[in-house]
Amino acid sequence: MTETILDIRDLAIAYRVAQGEMRAVDGASLAVPAGTITGLVGESGCGKTTLARALTRVMPGNARLAGGQALFAGRDLMTLPEAEMNRLRWREIAFVPQSAMNSLDPVYRVGTQLREVLVGRGGMDRRRARARAEELFGMVGIEPRRLGDYPHQFSGGMRQRVAIALALALGPRLVIADEPVTALDVIVQRQILDQLLELQKGLGLSVILVTHDISVVAYVCDRVAVMYAGQVVEAGDVRTVLTRPAHPYTMGLCNAFPHLDGARGVLTPIEGAPPDLLAPPPGCRFAPRCPFAVDACRRQAPPVQAIGGTHLAACHRIAEAEALRARAARVETWAAMAETVA
Amino acid sequence: MSGMRQIAGRLAQLVFVLWAVATILFLMFRLMPGNPLAAYIDPTFTEEQQRILMARFGLDRPLWEQYLIYLANLLRGDLGDSFFYRQPVFDRIMELLPNTLVLTFSSLIIAYGFGIVVGAWLAWARGGLAERIVIPVVLTTRAMPEFWLGMVLLAIFSFWLGWFPAGGTRPPGAEYDSLLALYASRDFLSHLALPVLTLAIYSQGLPLLLMRSNMLEVMREDFVTMARIKGLPRWRVVVLHAARNALLPVATSFAIAVGYQIQGNVVVETVFSWPGLGRELVNAVSASDYPLAQGAFLMIAAVVVVMNLIADLLYGILDPRVSHA
Amino acid sequence: MPEAMDASPGAAAGGLAGRLWRGLRLPLGDPLAVFGLMIYVLFILTAVFADQLATHDPTEILYTPDYDLAADRRPGEDGYILGTTSLGRDIWSQLVYGSRSALLIGLTAAVMVALIGTLVGLVAGYFGGWVDAVLMRLADIAFGIPFLPFVIVLSAFLEPSIWNVVLAMALVLWRDTGRVIRSQVLSLRTRAYVEAARVCGSSDLKIVFRHIAPNILPLSFLYGSIAIGWAILTEASISFLGFGDPDTISWGTMLQDAYASQALSTRAFHWFVPPGLCIILVVVAGFLVSRGYEEILFPKLKE
Numbered sequence: 001m002t003e004t005i006l007d008i009r010d011l012a013i014a015y016r017v018a019q020g021e022m023r024a025v026d027g028a029s030l031a032v033p034a035g036t037i038t039g040l041v042g043e044s045g046c047g048k049t050t051l052a053r054a055l056t057r058v059m060p061g062n063a064r065l066a067g068g069q070a071l072f073a074g075r076d077l078m079t080l081p082e083a084e085m086n087r088l089r090w091r092e093i094a095f096v097p098q099s100a101m102n103s104l105d106p107v108y109r110v111g112t113q114l115r116e117v118l119v120g121r122g123g124m125d126r127r128r129a130r131a132r133a134e135e136l137f138g139m140v141g142i143e144p145r146r147l148g149d150y151p152h153q154f155s156g157g158m159r160q161r162v163a164i165a166l167a168l169a170l171g172p173r174l175v176i177a178d179e180p181v182t183a184l185d186v187i188v189q190r191q192i193l194d195q196l197l198e199l200q201k202g203l204g205l206s207v208i209l210v211t212h213d214i215s216v217v218a219y220v221c222d223r224v225a226v227m228y229a230g231q232v233v234e235a236g237d238v239r240t241v242l243t244r245p246a247h248p249y250t251m252g253l254c255n256a257f258p259h260l261d262g263a264r265g266v267l268t269p270i271e272g273a274p275p276d277l278l279a280p281p282p283g284c285r286f287a288p289r290c291p292f293a294v295d296a297c298r299r300q301a302p303p304v305q306a307i308g309g310t311h312l313a314a315c316h317r318i319a320e321a322e323a324l325r326a327r328a329a330r331v332e333t334w335a336a337m338a339e340t341v342a
Numbered sequence: 343m344s345g346m347r348q349i350a351g352r353l354a355q356l357v358f359v360l361w362a363v364a365t366i367l368f369l370m371f372r373l374m375p376g377n378p379l380a381a382y383i384d385p386t387f388t389e390e391q392q393r394i395l396m397a398r399f400g401l402d403r404p405l406w407e408q409y410l411i412y413l414a415n416l417l418r419g420d421l422g423d424s425f426f427y428r429q430p431v432f433d434r435i436m437e438l439l440p441n442t443l444v445l446t447f448s449s450l451i452i453a454y455g456f457g458i459v460v461g462a463w464l465a466w467a468r469g470g471l472a473e474r475i476v477i478p479v480v481l482t483t484r485a486m487p488e489f490w491l492g493m494v495l496l497a498i499f500s501f502w503l504g505w506f507p508a509g510g511t512r513p514p515g516a517e518y519d520s521l522l523a524l525y526a527s528r529d530f531l532s533h534l535a536l537p538v539l540t541l542a543i544y545s546q547g548l549p550l551l552l553m554r555s556n557m558l559e560v561m562r563e564d565f566v567t568m569a570r571i572k573g574l575p576r577w578r579v580v581v582l583h584a585a586r587n588a589l590l591p592v593a594t595s596f597a598i599a600v601g602y603q604i605q606g607n608v609v610v611e612t613v614f615s616w617p618g619l620g621r622e623l624v625n626a627v628s629a630s631d632y633p634l635a636q637g638a639f640l641m642i643a644a645v646v647v648v649m650n651l652i653a654d655l656l657y658g659i660l661d662p663r664v665s666h667a
Numbered sequence: 668m669p670e671a672m673d674a675s676p677g678a679a680a681g682g683l684a685g686r687l688w689r690g691l692r693l694p695l696g697d698p699l700a701v702f703g704l705m706i707y708v709l710f711i712l713t714a715v716f717a718d719q720l721a722t723h724d725p726t727e728i729l730y731t732p733d734y735d736l737a738a739d740r741r742p743g744e745d746g747y748i749l750g751t752t753s754l755g756r757d758i759w760s761q762l763v764y765g766s767r768s769a770l771l772i773g774l775t776a777a778v779m780v781a782l783i784g785t786l787v788g789l790v791a792g793y794f795g796g797w798v799d800a801v802l803m804r805l806a807d808i809a810f811g812i813p814f815l816p817f818v819i820v821l822s823a824f825l826e827p828s829i830w831n832v833v834l835a836m837a838l839v840l841w842r843d844t845g846r847v848i849r850s851q852v853l854s855l856r857t858r859a860y861v862e863a864a865r866v867c868g869s870s871d872l873k874i875v876f877r878h879i880a881p882n883i884l885p886l887s888f889l890y891g892s893i894a895i896g897w898a899i900l901t902e903a904s905i906s907f908l909g910f911g912d913p914d915t916i917s918w919g920t921m922l923q924d925a926y927a928s929q930a931l932s933t934r935a936f937h938w939f940v941p942p943g944l945c946i947i948l949v950v951v952a953g954f955l956v957s958r959g960y961e962e963i964l965f966p967k968l969k970e
Contacts, residue, residue: 056571058567058570058571086573087573088573089571089572089573090571090572090573091573095568095571097564097568099564102563102564102565103564103565103567103568104565104568105565105569105583105586105587106565106587106661106662106663107586107587107590107661107662109662116572116574116578117572117574120574120575120578121572121573121574149666150662150663150666152662152663152666153666355807358804358807359807359808359810359811360811362808362811363808363811363812366808366812367820370820370821370824481951481954481955482947482951484950484954485896485900485946485947485948485950485951485953485954486943486946486947487900487903487904487907487919487922487943487946488904489903489904489907489922490903490922490939490942490943490946491943493922493925493926493931493939493943494936494939494940494943496931497930497931497932497934497936497939500931501931501932501934502934508931508932601813604813605813605814605815605816606815608815608816608819608904608908609815609904609907609908612907612908613926620816623816623819624819624908624909627819627820627823627910628823628909630823635820635823638816639813639816639817639820642813642816643811643812643813643816646811646812646813647811650810650811
């Protein structure tokens with residue numbers, strides 16, 4: 001096992017809202033091994049984007065750290081003084097946003113925006129910055145002459161490549177990619193993911209890839225963490241988690257997406273909606289939507305347990321996982337929940 | 343090349359609007375009750391002398407013929423002769439225009455400089471005490487009659503404290519070699535101070551409020567968040583990214599404000615006896631010097647229309663999404 | 668922006684008065700707008716009860732018991748609340764009566780501007796085509812007319828009267844309202860319920876006045892409340908320049924009187940400051956009320 005570049009322990013992030021305090025991330029734990037792509041997957045609103053943004057410590061004004069740690073190379077990002085945190089930003093931890101259209105400043109040429117980072121944060125002179133910018137564009141497969149173009153002159157996929165080039169500018173150790181291909185069509189998605197994979201392997205990067213799309217996880221990730229209602233409910237290497245999920249939510253999630261090996265199963269939705277984070281249910285947060293929930297699930301939150309190797313899951317019925325998987329594969333199991341949650 | 347066609351279209355619109363305004367003005371002046379030459383004609387003039395005068399001003403011809411002559415003259419820049427000054431209106435206007443422009447631009451530059459900085463700062467410090475104090479004050483300045491503000495400043499700083507002269511552009515009797523020498527003189531600046539202050543106080547509200555609301559909007563944009571995630575210095579995020587983007591509509595509004603100010607100068611120039619286009623219009627209308635009034639009005643309208651056009655074009659130049667489409 | 672406007676497609680019954688009242692949708696939720704409305708109420712009450720509030724005839728030249736001119740009295744002196752003018756007229760009474768002409772001009776001008784602008788916007792936006800083209804070119808021309816110079820020229824030709832300002836505003840200032848309402852109508856006419864009404868065979872007139880107009884009414888009031896202030900400011904400017912009606916007492920004529928009577932050099936602040944403050948108060952009230960309407964119309968602006 002390689003070293004762990006990022007170790008998130010019991011992290012909690014709360015938003016102050018009109019109705020009170022909402023814990024978008026509530027006790028999430030996750031280890032990111034160096035040199036891998038770790039997928040962070042879950043429905044929208046499960047806290048995955050909040051978690052990703054918390055790692056940069058650039059959060060909306062109403063968000064605050066409510067507990068836990070995020071150890072980056074041994075240092076807790078959450079308690080680092082702001083000046084030191086700022087030294088880490090982009091040099092060590094870079095970010096690829098969801099929509100490159102809105103995340104590039106419309107009034108500057110992309111070359112200028114690259115230079116801003118290379119000179120301002122990387123301390124290069126303008127000549128070296130220029131050479132590095134051309135090199136970066138080469139790496140992501142864009143002609144260097146397009147450095148003189150404005151963001152709106154690029155197509156969606158090209159803009160995403162620009163965003164990746166920007167993220168790689170200073171040779172960071174960790175890249176957080178927040179839904180980097182969500183806004184793109186399937187063919188372009190694949191091109192961008194291939195590019196990302198190639199660069200990650202070539203540069204030995206550690207990547208956290210936030211996505212709602214299990215097929216993206218299966219395509220590029222080495223490891224995956226499944227988030228539900230602000231918590232990591234299952235984590236492990238991709239093959240194990242996707243083929244032998246131990247948490248019913250992961251089972252349901254796999255059913256809800258087309259299979260990657262091409263086997264055409266029936267897509268089955270998970271009935272119901274994620275819980276209200278202002279007043280989460282006691283016990284397991286997935287229990288109200290879980291076809292296998294028993295009394296214990298509704299009373300007590302399940303602890304995270306190791307199943308074997310690095311495969312972890314938080315479920316009371318983890319011992320019966322094999323049997324549950326078989327039942328979860330059937331459409332009726334989930335369809336039966338339709339009335340219960342409604 | 344659609345850009346060129348768009349510009350051509352806007353130019354055609356500009357010509358159309360100017361023609362329409364000139365026509366409305368012609369009709370107003372010709373259809374008004376009474377003899378347009380009433381102010382010019384001495385009661386002792388004989389009928390023969392009056393007829394000669396009417397002929398000299400072309401007023402004996404049918405209306406449509408007068409109209410065509412009027413348009414033809416306009417195209418040649420001939421606005422007729424002032425009754426009062428007995429000199430070409432065009433020359434008179436050109437004498438006064440620089441005074442008006444100096445007043446307008448110096449006050450607007452101050453107003454925009456102040457408004458942009460304070461507006462950006464307010465957005466930055468939003469929700470604080472500053473906002474609760476500054477915004478009502480700014481709304482109040484927008485609600486003031488400009489000439490009243492001028493009166494108050496005049497009463498305080500000129501008549502009471504005696505810091506500044508009460509009106510005009512120069513001390514009585516002072517002569518200067520050239521316009522430039524006048525504008526560069528200390529005397530001129532002390533005469534300029536109060537009218538500029540009046541106009542600047544009145545005008546700063548628009549850029550300030552506009553800048554503030556744009557900034558608030560831009561600061562919510564992803565690229566501002568990204569700039570922070572990049573670890574860029576705070577000032578860079580605020581000034582070079584947020585403010586730079588928020589500035590686009592404010593810069594455009596500058597051109598519109600020039601046009602707006604030129605028409606509003608009418609009252610402030612009168613308060614401060616500032617020899618500009620606006621005051622001239624008021625005097626000409628009072629003295630029934632209709633060629634001069636007509637000329638001053640047309641000049642002001644031309645500035646308004648041209649500035650509106652410049653505002654449109656400026657936006658295209660400043661926003662790469664338009665200029666590099 | 669659509670949520671608030673969708674709330675009342677104007678279908679319910681309740682008579683014209685009821686509909687208008689609901690369409691008015693006074694911005695009572697916003698404290699600043701309520702403050703603005705309170706200023707309006709105060710202003711209207713002053714105008715209505717001017718006879719009771721004034722201590723003297725505002726045009727009367729006052730004398731002391733010894734038949735000396737009671738001129739240039741400071742506030743409070745000899746019982747004159749705000750003092751007297753250099754011709755011996757009571758400033759407080761002038762101020763009180765000035766609210767009448769301000770109210771008259773403000774309201775009529777606001778109604779004219781809002782009415783014409785709304786009609787132009789409705790017709791241009793709903794019918795489109797050449798009607799729209801013609802109306803919008805007229806708006807272009809109106810935007811090319813320098814407003815204050817136009818009022819001056821107009822006032823010079825017509826008999827001096829406070830109505831000149833209203834006329835000039837009606838002729839020129841409908842442009843802003845018209846353009847904004849037109850674009851609003853353009854977006855409204857594609858809404859489902861308008862389409863539905865059209866499919867059901869409702870006449871154009873019915874669609875415009877029953878389905879579209881109620882939804883743009885707050886926008887008309889927004890521009891109307893701004894126009895009140897504009898009218899009062901314009902009247903003041905015109906009077907100050909000497910093109911006003913010399914027989915009417917208005918805040919503008921008071922200021923003109925003060926300026927022409929050297930009140931600045933005698934530092935008679937009590938003479939020329941109060942009318943200015945009154946103007947500011949009423950115009951600010953218009954701003955506050957219009958901001959209230961803006962928040963109703965465009966709730967996203969609220970932070």
